[in-house]
Amino acid sequence: MRALLVMCALAACSKAADAPAAGSGTTPAADPVAGSSATAPTATGRPAAPAAPAAQQALLDAWTAAGMTPSAFAAATTDVGASCQAGTVAKLDVLICSYGSDADAKAAEDKGLSWVGDTTGVSRAKGSLLIVVADRHKADPNGRTINQLLHAE
Amino acid sequence: MTTRWFTVGLAFVLALVVTTAAADRKFGRQVRFDGIHPIPKSEGGGICYIDGPHVHIYEANKLEYRVHDDDEVFVGDPVAYGWEGPKFAYKGPHPIHVDMIVASDAGPGGAPDTEYCYITGPHFHHFEPPPGPEFQLAGGAYFYVGEPPKAFVDARPAYVGIDAVYAPIVYTRPVIEVAAPVGWIGARAEFAGPGVVVATPGVVVQAPGIVVVPPSVHVGIGVHVGVGVGIGVGVGPVGHGPRHRGR
Numbered sequence: 001m002r003a004l005l006v007m008c009a010l011a012a013c014s015k016a017a018d019a020p021a022a023g024s025g026t027t028p029a030a031d032p033v034a035g036s037s038a039t040a041p042t043a044t045g046r047p048a049a050p051a052a053p054a055a056q057q058a059l060l061d062a063w064t065a066a067g068m069t070p071s072a073f074a075a076a077t078t079d080v081g082a083s084c085q086a087g088t089v090a091k092l093d094v095l096i097c098s099y100g101s102d103a104d105a106k107a108a109e110d111k112g113l114s115w116v117g118d119t120t121g122v123s124r125a126k127g128s129l130l131i132v133v134a135d136r137h138k139a140d141p142n143g144r145t146i147n148q149l150l151h152a153e
Numbered sequence: 154m155t156t157r158w159f160t161v162g163l164a165f166v167l168a169l170v171v172t173t174a175a176a177d178r179k180f181g182r183q184v185r186f187d188g189i190h191p192i193p194k195s196e197g198g199g200i201c202y203i204d205g206p207h208v209h210i211y212e213a214n215k216l217e218y219r220v221h222d223d224d225e226v227f228v229g230d231p232v233a234y235g236w237e238g239p240k241f242a243y244k245g246p247h248p249i250h251v252d253m254i255v256a257s258d259a260g261p262g263g264a265p266d267t268e269y270c271y272i273t274g275p276h277f278h279h280f281e282p283p284p285g286p287e288f289q290l291a292g293g294a295y296f297y298v299g300e301p302p303k304a305f306v307d308a309r310p311a312y313v314g315i316d317a318v319y320a321p322i323v324y325t326r327p328v329i330e331v332a333a334p335v336g337w338i339g340a341r342a343e344f345a346g347p348g349v350v351v352a353t354p355g356v357v358v359q360a361p362g363i364v365v366v367p368p369s370v371h372v373g374i375g376v377h378v379g380v381g382v383g384i385g386v387g388v389g390p391v392g393h394g395p396r397h398r399g400r
Contacts, residue, residue, distance in 0.1 A: 110180075113208060118181045122207040142192070143203035150205070 055129055056085055056096045059152075063089060066152040068145075070094070080111045081130060089149060091139035095132040105130045124150055183208040187255045189279060190218070190227035191234035200236050205256070216315045219268040221251055228254070228270055229315070232277040233322045240277040242327035245339035246270055247288070247297035248305060253280040269305045271312040272319065273339065275327040292331030297338045306343050 060070050073087035073096065081097030088094060095115055099105040105125035112123025112132035120143070121134040133146050140146055187206045192199050196211050206224055217229035228249055232240055252265035270278070275294065282288040287299030338344050 109206075113180050113183065116180070116183070116208060118183065118210050120207070120209050122203060122205070124205060141197050142199050143201045143207070146207070147203050150203075 053098075055098055055127070059096060059126075059129060059131070062152045063149060066148060068148065068152070078115060080115050080132065081108055089133075090145050091137050092145060092149070093134040093136055094149070095130075097130040097132070099128050099130065102128050104128070120146075122146055122150065126150070180208070182210045184210065184212055185224045186213065187221065187224035187226050189231060189236065189238070190225070191229070191231065198234070200231060200234050202238075216312060216318055219251070221255065221266055221268075224255070226251060226254055226268075228268055228278075230272065230276040230319060230326070231279050232326065233319055233324045235324075236277075236279060238279055240279060241281050242275065242277055242294040242329065243270070243272075243282075244275050244294045244296055244327075244329050244333070245273060245337060246301075246305075246309075246344055247282065247295070247338065248299070248302070249278075249280075250283045253283060267302075269308060269312070271309055271315050273316055273344075275329045276319070277327060289334040291334050292329055294327055294329045294331070296334050298334050298336035299338075301338060301341070301343065309344070 056073070060073060063070050068089050070089045071087040073085040073094075076084045076086035076095065078084050078086075078095065078097075080095060081099060083099075084095055084097040086093070086095045095112070097105070097108065097112075099108060102125065105128050108130050109123045109125055112130055113121070115132050116123060116134040117136075119134050119136045120138075120140075121132070123130065123132045125131075131150060133149055135146065185206060185208055186201070186203075188204055190201055190213070192201050193211055196209075201207075201209070213225035213227075217227060218225040219228055220226070231238075247270050249268045249270055250265045251268055265283075270276075282295050282297075287297060288295045289298050290296075333339060
């Protein structure tokens with residue numbers, strides 16, 4: 001019986017550790033302002049990607065230039081990456097994460113899909129950035145806005 | 154008693170671990186798509202314009218999609234569902250190079266994966282065929298005139314029902330009234346009929362097919378409900394736009 005209890009406890013721990021963020025797993029960082037806080041090492045000790053805020057801000061600027069109106073994006077703590085910001089664009093939940101290389105961003109695409117959860121969404125590397133979009137409010141039924149977010153330069 | 158409880162508990166734990174692993178791999182109810190595709194009526198209908206990989210929480214049907222790299226890739230006629238992007242007219246069945254639909258698609262050895270469209274009549278795709286002699290552009294529509302691979306013929310019974318999907322859909326489809334080029338697949342015995350699978354292993358018997366090709370050369374746009382009714386406006390080649398759609 002003791003062995004059974006130990007196995008159950010192990011299984012429960014394993015499930016908790018692997019559970020996807022599924023949208024609700026993003027926690028705004030203590031300092032919600034995108035900037036130096038986004039590049040600081042996290043509590044888990046993971047190194048932050050260099051020059052993250054500039055690239056993320058450039059992306060937000062590109063969306064604005066394309067006629068979209070991003071909300072204020074705040075630094076976010078998530079399993080998707082060490083340097084992420086979350087916000088909304090046209091009622092779409094958006095997460096932008098920075099990585100040390102293009103390959104790292106590409107490798108994180110699946111983690112982004114776990115953040116999307118059970119809804120329409122994308123997780124797409126763009127250079128060293130990862131753009132994750134979740135349409136949790138069915139705000140973009142034909143995906144045109146999501147496509148615009150992915151292709152704005 | 155203790156042993157029985159241990160066995161039950163062990164089975165429970167194993168089931169939990171297996172279920173968790175499967176859920177992690179597929180991220181809940183997500184279904185992966187790559188490229189544009191129709192949206193089921195139950196989800197509002199129309200076209201999803203997200204190019205490249207993305208996810209939804211509804212399934213893709215087996216007749217209009219092919220699976221590549223765990224992604225569902227739409228190989229049907231998007232115009233039937235309201236597609237407003239580039240479109241290219243085809244007549245008859247033909248191979249599809251998947252790299253013309255999604256970016257960076259390559260099979261073993263770097264060769265692009267090939268799938269097959271089994272729509273027998275005039276139809277559109279949102280991609281052009283690959284360059285080469287296997288497709289001939291006649292009267293604004295692409296005709297496949299190559300030698301169909303065995304896989305193309307063998308899989309036909311599984312997909313020949315695709316015509317029934319489009320027959321009831323009312324939409325503007327290409328009207329092609331041009332003599333089919335020599336070697337067009339639609340004139341071949343294997344592709345001329347509706348396709349009847351006979352119980353004998355490895356033998357596919359086709360119903361006799363009759364191909365009637367008017368001598369005139371004409372391409373137009375028409376409204377077609379089951380049986381074609383064309384209104385000729387002489388628009389010339391229908392296809393236009395970028396060849397690649399995808400990432």
